[in-house]
Amino acid sequence: MTDPTQDPRFLQDPYPTYAAMRSACPVQSVATGSGGRTGYLVTGYAEAREALAHPGLSKDTGVFFSGKESPRRLHPAVAHTMLAADPPRHTRLRRLVTAAFTTGAVTELRPFIARVTGELLDRWPVGERLDFMDALAVPLPVLVICELLGVPEDHRSDVRRWSGELFASGRPGLADAASHALAGHMTRLIAAKRLSPGHSLLDRLVAARDGDDRLSEEELVSFAVLLFVAGHETTTGLLGNALLALLRQPAQLDRLRRNADEVPAALDELLRFDSPVSTATFRFTTEAVTLGATEIPAGVPVLVALGAANRDPERFPSPDVLDLDRDAAAHLSFGHGIHRCVGAPLARAEAEIALRAVLTRFPGIRLAAPPEGLERRHTRLVRGLAALPVLV
Template sequence: MDLADGLLDHPYDVYRRLRDSAPVHRIAGPDGTPAWLVTRYEDVRAALADPRLSLDKRHATAGTYKGFSLPPALDANLLNMDPPDHTRIRRLVGRAFTPRRTEQLRKPIRRTADQLLDALGEEGDTDLIASYAAPLPITVICDLLGVPDRHRRDFRVWTDTLVAPAPGTPPEAGKHAVVAMLGFFTQLLADKREEPGDDLLSDLIAVRDEGDRLSEDELMSLAFLILFAGYENTVQLIGNAVLALLQHPDQLAALRADPTQLPAAVEEFLRYEGPALLAIRRFPVEDVTIGGVTIPAGETVWVSASAANRDPGRFPDPDRLDLARDTSGHLALGQGIHYCLGAPLARAETEIALAALLERFPRLELGVGEDEVRWRPSLRARGLLALPVSYGKSLR
């Protein structure tokens, strides 16, 4: 099976058929090479936490995995690491993403959200991705890292080129984006060393230069990952959540009636339409058996949290958006030692973004027919190309 067949446009239909037919499938992965796909909840949950499934590409059998092409200076990040390196680096940066630190960021996040909504005016039409869902996370994560304003638009363009290039984008565009990003981070680190600020990146540079607990490649790769993932996933989550509400007016009305349910609602948005169709690929360090299927060491394994989160064996009536459901145990943010480092921040940003939007505009409607909504051409990030909406302070 070619993983791209139908998955971009109708992922949950495809996953339903796969779950119903077998626990594990032999597929052609996103890079075109042979791989194994795991879709059932219990198998996915176990696989995400299984130490025999390595993230380190050095465990891949030669010639069986192409993957995301990044230079070593950007590739030495947590998504390619196992313990003990993973443990060491995660511990160094973990304090920046604790629930307590995130609480301190809530007021600045809300201030940014309000400023973006102020710019929209009292009523009109907009692409909510371009005007709100994208600039909010990039502002938050760049402020956290200390990235100057003048570079933020460039980073958004580079990220989009790598993750979901627009139709007609020349093949060399991805390489150009990587070269540009490498140059950007090289200069940014040099600037921060010369003039440190009150920001996370300056703190990490001090760790690298004073304690020698990070290599230079690890430092640069960590900065890249925080900026890349901190922006990309939250954009998709906010956009997907708004679309889900507009497609389910009963749930939108219920949330407007009781905004205290927003934190629980964010968990349902993560389960229902999370930002990743696939988790990071893994490579068995020994032969492993999943769902009764033995996968040889070194072969590529893709586990799908999105498929697991729609498994009726775990979540009754899983294709229905239900903001009041018990979402405990959803896997949208991972499981085990590789659980999403920025989960508290992503949750807070989405909650605040939705609260500000719903408070500001009593009228919020999809600006196109539901069949006209277009998803990004990416198996890595489930998100919208655009979200046209009509908004206002008065109901029609």
């Protein structure tokens, strides 16, 4: 069948399409682009969870495109990140980065996150209209990940712009150029840190060791790019999607407004309800794989629709209802298995602090535009808002 994600209506609300596909068959063949290429789209929860951890599904794009003419010209540091690696290489890389990206590092960042959130909210004009994305959801995660990586202040607007261009749907030339600009910047930043070491996460990655093993220069650049992009894009989408969901559900919004201490517990349901990652990154079968009742031949791309899996009624009854009493901890928005998002604790900390502060300081916040007409970002991977007009 044709790729439903190319329909403009899908960007606004993909869930009816996902539900229809899942009802017909939770794993089915779809067109994946021009040139007659096809792959399989997974929309069922059980099948998605299995696919995310299946040893017969590889993420090594270098192997997939070996001997083929790749349609993209991404910089290797972007194309061959830890997300595009299989064990044992993935195991080694994740072990090294986890040694630097600890829970303690996130805990240490909480005062900084709270301070930046407060400073951004101080600029909000009470009683006036503003764009929540521009006023908080975009700058907060960018400032936090730049602080974490040690990106100088005068470089932050450039790296944010390049990161956004990486996800430009239908504009591969722009995304490819952005990948080279971002990788070049991170290469120069790493060189500067070697000359003058500091205390940032990137400095710790430069020094990270596991016995005699350490990250190569190419791996360092790759990690810097991955952590910057993944470290804010998901959180930006989470903040916008979560606030919009609450603004469209006054009873749920009022509940958190009256008891902001419930925000941390509500995050799983907000993540499940409208995942900031719509489709997981590229996988392909290394052998014939059976998911559910569907057999997928070897050498075929597989796209796992995390947002669809999170709305599977077989796993989450009444999935189209935002229910803050639901136990949604099993959602797949951060993935599953060995590739589960290493930055999930940071994203949760930022979302908790930001949403709690917004609801506490601006209890009268409300939508300033019809929700059906809100512009979504034109990207298959990330589900997020281009703008979210609110009155505060």
